[in-house]
Amino acid sequence: MTDSPLPPLPALPAVSYVMPVLNEEGFLARAVEAVLAQAYDGEKELVLALGPSRDRSTQIAEGIAAADPRVRLVDNPERDIPAGLNRAIRASTHPVVIRVDAHSELTPDYTARGVQALRDTGAANVGGVMRAAGTSPVQRAIARGYNSPYGLGGGAYHGDGTPGPAESAYLGIFRREAIDAVGGYDPGILRGEDWELNLRMRRAGYTVWFEPALGVTYWPRASFGDLAKQFFATGTWRAVLVRKYGRANPWRFFAPGTLVVSLAASLVVMLLLLTSVLPWGWWALGLAPLATYALAIAFAVWRIPEQRGARDRLLTAAALVTMHTCWGAGFLRGITLGGGRVVDRSRA
Incomplete structure (x- = not known):
């Protein structure tokens, strides 16, 4: 499946989850719970990259780490997501690296299905479907925009589809060797970092794979003002990538x-x-x-x-x-x- 063959994975490789955290007190505990409750029998660790939050995110993370030895913390003074992911990846130890976000929740079988897809396809990165959800009327409306081709459109991970090679992947279940080979995330790309990393992987001969059986619940912004800030930044950095x-x-x-x-x-x-x-x-x-x-x-x-x-x-x-x-x-x-x-x- 790839021009850059990767060594075979064992049936249950150990996995490292990496999560950047900044001002996520309303979502962090639930996101961590979804990670640690994964129906996967292989060894697991979770590395949280803590930015300088203005809310209680750091205290919540410290409490979680004190209660569970599988959770470790690293500082992310730059605040930016790519820098935090790189710090967390460097602090992690296992051959499979799984990116997770504090405002996302994995389905219970996410890890098992993703690892199986890595083994079956020989891909360097596997991603699934982002299913946005909301609790307030505005957040539900924003979620409908995310889930519709009329909102974001184009990316396979915004809707159901057929498994196969993809341009990019939402979050991602990675082979560590591939991340190391291309040098990790570019800390100079502050938005669109996933697409940029996956482009370099594909150019290096690796396969990025879309697996619609993988599902992630994403909690979008809850106000139009916050949505406007997010999308202005996203559009700006897409232009940088262009x-x-x-x-x-x-x-x-x-x-x-x-x-x-x-x-x-x-x-x-x-x-x-x-x-x-x-x-x-x-x-x-x-x-x-x-x-x-x-x-x-x-x-x-x-x-x-x-x-x-x-x-x-x-x-x-x-x-x-x-x-x-x-x-x-x-x-x-x-x-x-x-x-x-x-x-x-x-x-x-």
């Missing part, structure tokens, strides 16, 4: 930036028409991008399931528009100015 890797990026990553430019031009035309600076007539065609996008959002909201009533549909529309426009605005910022210190602090 600047760095060019055509290795799929065409779909250019769509939100193009959308924002088109909508901005359409809004300018609308303003000039309404103030009579431009005459009506052919100039009204300049409203086409805005009208087309409004119809597209209406169609997407109509197609997305699990909505009850007008309020849910309005919230879903708001989530989709926030995702598209903030991602696109961030992309335009990144493509012109680079990433700088644009970082997602929405969970702070």
Whole structure:
């Protein structure tokens, strides 16, 4: 399955879970519980990379580590996810490395299925499906955006599909040899670090594998303001990856930036028409991008399931528009100015 063969794994290899933690007091205990409760008979360890949280995350982590010798802590003074993951990986010891997030929960069979997929395919990294969920009306609307192709679209891990080689993987169940061979996460890429690492793995001849039997529950942002911050940062760093890797990026990553430019031009035309600076007539065609996008959002909201009533549909529309426009605005910022210190602090 790969041009860079990896040595065979034993039936039950020991696994190291690595988790960056920053301001996750509402999710951390439950995420750790889901890791330690994995239905897997091989040896397990969990390394938490602790950033300088402003909430009780560090105290919660210290209490967990004091109560369970399988849990170890390392400091992540840089706060950034790639740096924290590298620190946790260096502190871990086992041949299989499993990335987990504090705002995600693994299904009980996640490890067993993932290790089996590594053994069956010879892949260097295996990932599954991210299933977003929410507890409040806004968070559920944001989750619907995540789970729909009309929200994020493109990545196999945002929906069910067939097993096979993939461009990237959500989180990831890695062979340590492959991580070491490509030098780990790039600490200079503050968002999109998974895609960038998987690109380097594929270029080194390793296989990245999508396994839809793997499931992870993801708890997204719970407000549109936090969602906007997150997606602006994500779009910015996607543009950095476009600047760095060019055509290795799929065409779909250019769509939100193009959308924002088109909508901005359409809004300018609308303003000039309404103030009579431009005459009506052919100039009204300049409203086409805005009208087309409004119809597209209406169609997407109509197609997305699990909505009850007008309020849910309005919230879903708001989530989709926030995702598209903030991602696109961030992309335009990144493509012109680079990433700088644009970082997602929405969970702070």
